[in-house]
Amino acid sequence: MSIHYHEEEAVFHLQASNTSYVIGITKQGYLAHYYWGRKIRGASWKRQLLLTNRSSFTPSTDLSQMELSLDTLPQEYPSYGSSDFRTPALEAQHGNGSSITELTYVSHRIIAGKPELEGLPAVYVESADEAQTLEITMRDAVTAVEVLLTYTVFESYNAITRSAKIINNGSEAVKLNRALSVSVDLPGDQYEMLQLSGAWARERYVHKRGLVPGMQMIESRRGSSSHVQNPFIALLENGSTEETGEVYGISLVYSGSFMAGVEVDPFHTARVFAGINAFDFEWRLEPGEQFQTPEAVLVHSHEGLGGMSRSYHDLYRTRLCRGAFRDEVRPILINNWEATYFNFTADKIEAIARAGQELGIELFVLDDGWFGKRDDDTTSLGDWFVDRNKLPRGLEDLVGRVKASGMQFGLWFEPEMISPDSELYREHPDWCLHVEGRRRTQARQQLILDLSRKDVQDHLVAVISDVLSSAPITYVKWDMNRNMTEIGSALLPAERQRETAHRYMLGLYEVLERITSAFPHILFESCSGGGGRFDPGMLYYMPQTWTSDNTDAVCRLKIQYGTSIVYPVSSMGSHVSAVPNHQVERVTSLDTRGNVALSGNFGYELDLTTFTPEEKELARKQIALYKEVRPLVQQGDFYRLLSPFEGNDTAWMFVSKNRSEAFIFYATVLQEPNAPLGKFRLQGLDPQRDYVLQGEAAEVEEQSVFGGDELMYAGLAKPQFHGDFSSRVYYFRTAK
Numbered sequence: 001m002s003i004h005y006h007e008e009e010a011v012f013h014l015q016a017s018n019t020s021y022v023i024g025i026t027k028q029g030y031l032a033h034y035y036w037g038r039k040i041r042g043a044s045w046k047r048q049l050l051l052t053n054r055s056s057f058t059p060s061t062d063l064s065q066m067e068l069s070l071d072t073l074p075q076e077y078p079s080y081g082s083s084d085f086r087t088p089a090l091e092a093q094h095g096n097g098s099s100i101t102e103l104t105y106v107s108h109r110i111i112a113g114k115p116e117l118e119g120l121p122a123v124y125v126e127s128a129d130e131a132q133t134l135e136i137t138m139r140d141a142v143t144a145v146e147v148l149l150t151y152t153v154f155e156s157y158n159a160i161t162r163s164a165k166i167i168n169n170g171s172e173a174v175k176l177n178r179a180l181s182v183s184v185d186l187p188g189d190q191y192e193m194l195q196l197s198g199a200w201a202r203e204r205y206v207h208k209r210g211l212v213p214g215m216q217m218i219e220s221r222r223g224s225s226s227h228v229q230n231p232f233i234a235l236l237e238n239g240s241t242e243e244t245g246e247v248y249g250i251s252l253v254y255s256g257s258f259m260a261g262v263e264v265d266p267f268h269t270a271r272v273f274a275g276i277n278a279f280d281f282e283w284r285l286e287p288g289e290q291f292q293t294p295e296a297v298l299v300h301s302h303e304g305l306g307g308m309s310r311s312y313h314d315l316y317r318t319r320l321c322r323g324a325f326r327d328e329v330r331p332i333l334i335n336n337w338e339a340t341y342f343n344f345t346a347d348k349i350e351a352i353a354r355a356g357q358e359l360g361i362e363l364f365v366l367d368d369g370w371f372g373k374r375d376d377d378t379t380s381l382g383d384w385f386v387d388r389n390k391l392p393r394g395l396e397d398l399v400g401r402v403k404a405s406g407m408q409f410g411l412w413f414e415p416e417m418i419s420p421d422s423e424l425y426r427e428h429p430d431w432c433l434h435v436e437g438r439r440r441t442q443a444r445q446q447l448i449l450d451l452s453r454k455d456v457q458d459h460l461v462a463v464i465s466d467v468l469s470s471a472p473i474t475y476v477k478w479d480m481n482r483n484m485t486e487i488g489s490a491l492l493p494a495e496r497q498r499e500t501a502h503r504y505m506l507g508l509y510e511v512l513e514r515i516t517s518a519f520p521h522i523l524f525e526s527c528s529g530g531g532g533r534f535d536p537g538m539l540y541y542m543p544q545t546w547t548s549d550n551t552d553a554v555c556r557l558k559i560q561y562g563t564s565i566v567y568p569v570s571s572m573g574s575h576v577s578a579v580p581n582h583q584v585e586r587v588t589s590l591d592t593r594g595n596v597a598l599s600g601n602f603g604y605e606l607d608l609t610t611f612t613p614e615e616k617e618l619a620r621k622q623i624a625l626y627k628e629v630r631p632l633v634q635q636g637d638f639y640r641l642l643s644p645f646e647g648n649d650t651a652w653m654f655v656s657k658n659r660s661e662a663f664i665f666y667a668t669v670l671q672e673p674n675a676p677l678g679k680f681r682l683q684g685l686d687p688q689r690d691y692v693l694q695g696e697a698a699e700v701e702e703q704s705v706f707g708g709d710e711l712m713y714a715g716l717a718k719p720q721f722h723g724d725f726s727s728r729v730y731y732f733r734t735a736k
Contacts, residue, residue, distance in 0.1 A: 026073070360627070409472065
């Protein structure tokens with residue numbers, strides 16, 4: 001049992017493998033947060049709730065217990081309007097125009113397993129004994145609005161999920177102005193807030209800041225989770241490291257506009273929250289209707305940031321990602337985008353595929369430009385039929401030629417977009433997001449299809465399914481290259497226009513569910529100008545994401561390091577591209593480009609037909625090595641050793657679950673004269689075992705056998721490089 005109800009104290013104790021989360025019901029019926037942290041066997045929980053009488057500016061809700069105020073009570077799902085002045089989880093406007101909601105406990109139930117979230121992605125169970133779920137019903141006595149709070153404990157994954165369902169049991173319509181997924185009041189403010197922020201080609205950089213009184217928040221208003229912010233925050237106890245310290249993570253399983261942050265109140269307690277962005281959001285609930293919030297995944301670690309990350313990695317890799325490819329190793333691919341862009345022929349594609357097959361590559365991916373009249377990015381999105389000028393014998397012929405060379409075949413789509421210069425737009429100009437009478441702002445000379453509409457959803461499913469059924473396609477790259485403007489729908493009434501963005505996400509999830517279910521043999525990879533929608537919501541439908549359009553090996557050190565804070569390496573696409581790099585013009589060696597790309601779903605994105613014999617030989621070695629370490633990289637435990645955000649060196653490593661193998665990556669960006677010698681310590685090994693260094697690295701080290709304790713406690717000598725942008729990989733196996 002992972003959920004215990006202590007009736008005499010009216011306390012719920014949720015226990016994961018290393019975590020306790022405790023909720024209590026006050027005598028007034030309020031739901032209070034008692035504890036979230038390292039696992040505790042049990043306690044007299046009432047003494048954990050600390051209350052005191054403040055000034056008259058902190059009003060009391062019960063004159064018989066003046067020390068209890070909603071403005072200081074640590075609450076589980078605070079609402080607006082009834083004396084809590086802090087940021088609420090719920091703000092509802094009622095029929096009389098007021099926005100006052102006061103939730104009190106009604107009932108609860110504890111069930112085995114985990115119910116699905118209707119219409120939304122969420123982590124799941126494969127059998128009911130994997131998790132337990134607590135459902136608590138709260139009600140506003142005046143309006144009969146109810147909130148069903150759902151908590152699921154994944155004991156073996158050390159994770160707890162939370163969501164809320166708002167139900168209108170009253171007789172009048174209710175307008176939701178804010179409906180967050182999670183709110184937790186922590187008893188202090190001595191934390192750093194960690195966020196993953198950036199821009200296109202510079203995604204998920206690690207940023208930390210100490211908490212101060214007031215609000216510190218990240219958000220997306222772009223209609224997607226975005227390149228700019230990621231739907232995740234963590235609170236790190238001051239002084240925490242990768243290996244030590246208390247860390248609290250909150251990850252939102254959602255792909256649209258979101259908000260997440262921390263408010264520090266006047267008494268230095270911290271309210272941490274996450275959910276759909278309340279900015280430009282409304283949802284009208286008629287009597288009897290309900291609204292389901294997205295799911296938030298909570299992870300606590302007392303073993304620093306690395307412990308938190310590995311909990312998320314295991315859960316998301318095995319209980320968020322789905323389908324045939326969840327547990328399978330992913331194919332090594334060659335993508336033609338940076339090799340040809342829009343300018344290619346069937347013969348050129350076949351030549352690149354044959355060159356890849358000779359090196360050991362397994363999958364060819366045809367990127368943008370194969371459909372409509374798509375010779376540049378000004379036209380044809382929405383016209384998902386083959387361009388016969390480029391491919392006169394059609395897609396089936398090209399797929400056959402690629403497969404004859406011994407390669408699988410993959411295809412790029414951008415289904416959510418529509419070009420004004422397209423047959424689809426000329427036929428259905430009202431199918432895009434727009435507001436009548438307003439300019440239709442274009443980005444990359446394209447608009448966004450209105451996926452809140454069922455007719456648009458059905459059209460997309462039909463045309464994409466036709467293409468995927470026309471040839472033996474085994475991989476799809478699903479792209480999305482702009483954010484939302486003029487967010488409106490031609491089919492929604494005026495009072496529901498501010499529902500459009502969330503209805504779009506529900507429509508997208510419906511389309512993805514239908515297509516991925518119909519083609520279970522296809523490996524889907526999501527993309528949004530690279531990492532603009534790298535979030536748990538998309539991973540539910542597509543088990544990997546194109547990490548960034550920036551393929552420069554040096555930039556990727558920070559991008560892949562930051563992404564690993566939450567997301568498993570099996571979810572990251574990582575390719576070797578041409579030099580000078582097409583994004584930053586940097587020149588790095590093929591060796592370093594390969595070493596960086598080995599730490600992900602490996603591939604190439606350049607013209608293989610131009611490789612020299614020496615480059616071909618090195619690529620063969622890279623591919624052979626990846627095939628050897630691929631299960632370890634994609635399914636092993638990940639440890640960050642040296643941060644590119646804190647120095648000139650970067651290091652990380654992978655360890656198999658049975659600790660019999662380890663694969664280590666080390667890079668130095670800029671060289672220094674007479675650089676100091678030093679060592680770096682490995683993690684996650686078995687100190688009682690000996691490990692044998694494999695391959696070329698053993699020749700460099702002039703030693704092949706190392707004790708696990710030696711590698712972790714004494715360390716491995718830092719490599720001495722000549723030249724900038726240098727790297728090395730190490731592969732260890734336990735001695736026979």
